[in-house]
Every structure is written in C-alpha cells, then in structure tokens.
C-alpha cells in the first residue's frame with residue numbers, strides 16, 4: 001500500500017522573546033513522543049519547583065525562577081505537538097481534542113496564563129502567592145486531563 005509521508009511545519013512565535021522558530025514532526029509517532037516526553041519532564045520539574053518554593057526564604061535568589069521559566073518554555077511548544085493526524089497510535093490523547101480544538105486551545109492558554117502568574121509571584125518574592133499559583137497551575141493540568149486525556 002502506498003504510504004504517504006506526512007510533514008508538518010509549524011511556526012510558533014514565542015511571545016516572550018518575539019523569536020520565531022519551527023517545530024517539525026515527520027509523523028504522528030514523533031509528535032506523540034515529543035508531547036509525552038515533554039509532559040513527563042514538566043511534571044518532574046513542577047515537583048522540583050514546589051520543593052524549591054517551600055524551602056526558600058527569598059524566591060528571587062534560588063533556582064525557582066529558572067525552573068518556572070524552563071517549564072514555560074517547554075510548555076509553549078506543546079500545542080504544536082498535537083498535530084492533526086496524531087490521534088492514532090500510542091497516545092492517550094482523546095480524539096475529541098481535534099473536534100473541539102478551540103476549547104483545547106483555550107485550556108492550553110489558561111494553563112500558560114497560570115504559569116505566567118506563577119513566574120511573576122516568584123519574581124516579586126511572594127511566597128504565598130507563588131504557592132497559590134502553583135496550585136492553580138496544577139488544577140489546569142487536571143482540568144485538561146479530565147476532558148482530553150484517556151486513562152488507558
């Protein structure tokens with residue numbers, strides 16, 4: 001059977017730096033891999049961040065700011081890894097994502113907004129505010145998973 005190579009070229013402009021670069025996935029499997037690895041990495045960095053915020057007296061001097069910026073950077077590219085054909089394969093992504101794309105995009109952008117709040121709380125050394133923002137970010141992970149990540 002003739003198999004067509006599918007190429008996606010996605011241009012993403014990083015709002016913070018104004019820089020534009022391309023994320024390219026040759027096929028569904030590589031997009032799926034990318035998002036699963038990135039989500040896994042973000043999850044472990046969030047744990048580090050929580051620890052760092054808790055133990056720090058001065059959030060601006062510790063590694064919290066570097067960690068949250070890294071999480072934000074990685075999170076910017078996630079939406080691009082949900083390429084149109086990648087609802088099939090070794091994925092837990094629900095096919096509804098592509099039927100309800102505007103809502104999925106909205107949840108992703110809510111999550112990114114929570115990360116921005118978290119970064120500014122850390123930057124201004126508001127520990128309590130940072131813990132609250134961390135909880136809001138964790139809630140935004142869950143609200144997307146409830147709708148769009150399958151359990152098996």
Ligand code: HEC
Pocket residue numbers: 032035036037039040042043046090091092093094104107108111137138140141142144145148149150
């Ligand atoms: C806008 C939707 C959305 C948001 C926000 C979101 N996720 Fe996910 N997440 C998904 C989907 C969809 C998958 C399934 C990806 C797949 O299997 O292709 C997933 C998968 C994962 C996985 C499993 C990776 C694997 O190896 O299978 C982890 C861990 C994860 N997310 C953690 C998080 C954390 C932590 C946050 C918040 C900091 C978060 N996610 C925010 C939609 C989201």
